[in-house]
Amino acid sequence: MADHQKIPIPTVKLGNQGLEVSKLGFGCMGLTGVYNSPLAEEDGISILKDAFNKGITFFDTADVYGAHANEVLVGKALKQLPREKIQLATKFGIAGMGPDGMIVMGTPEYVRSCCEGSLKRLDVDYIDLYYQHRVDTSVPIEDTIGELKKLVEEGKIKYIGLSEASPETIRRAHAVHPITALQMEWSVWTRDIEEEIIPVCRELGIGIVPYSPLGRGFFGGKAILETIPANSFLAGHPRFKGENLDKNKNIYIRIENLARKHKCTPAQLALAWVLEQGDDVVPIPGTTKIKNLDDNIGSLTVKLMKEDLKEISDAVPIEEVAGDRTYDNMKKASWKFANTPRKDNKV
Structure with a gap:
């Protein structure tokens, strides 16, 4: 694998x-806990600076991360x-989070x-891309996007994004103000x-920003x-968990075997599969960890042909993936349930 310092990130x-970003972004959530213990502040800053120095310019955070x-x-x-x-x-x-799951607000x-x-x-002074993290199904999407549109006009945000939004919600939001990006979970085992x-x-004409492209780290081991x-x-x-994990280990082994064929790591193969889904992805x-950052950047050198992409997809039959992609108490906040009330019965 080529040295990461020589890998240009387009x-x-x-x-x-009009938003232009590095083809590979950096999700910041894990720096303040969730998957591991929070990093010391100087270590978190150090990895973000290192990512930038290696060509990553697109950084993703949220108000809810780390409170x-x-x-x-x-x-x-x-x-x-x-x-x-x-x-x-x-x-x-x-x-x-409440007793019934995620509390979502969009007024x-x-x-x-x-x-x-x-x-x-x-x-x-401004946020380049401001997403609605989850859709408030009690508020017409036109009201939420209408306020975001005002924030664009005031120069506080440049572009508007949605996350975990349904097709209908996306269309209705886009009719109020163009949506620049949609952030969704997308990986070789979540399709x-x-x-x-x-x-x-x-x-x-909406860009796609896959979160958890490594299956929440599963394909990284x-x-x-x-x-x-x-x-x-x-x-x-x-x-x-339990039996699900035992079954899913077989999926990892298949990706590991294919990675050997492509002379890369399983994480690089899984990430390259996502990167190759389109120029708008x-x-x-x-x-x-810096070594994982370098591994991720190295995925840009893994070249996959159409038949390779199919082989990888076929190695992970969705019906064989054991367990839901999210917790039961968070399921209702996913895109399949993200329609909002009609606005004055006009839309």
């Missing part, structure tokens, strides 16, 4: 509204980097207060968006080559 247009701590960390890293060369994405909409007042809070924590969501995005910490979000994840793997 830039691509994300959506058709605001993630945005603060990213903001401190930005102070040591050229802001104008970075595409900063953050998200609003998850207000917490205009909440949108504005969240944006003001993120700008302050990040200590920036449910391919039938409906991807075609809608391509029809409307999580639960296979390294033990999951007891405090990890993954400890109770359906795909990483920009995955955002996260990591807390």
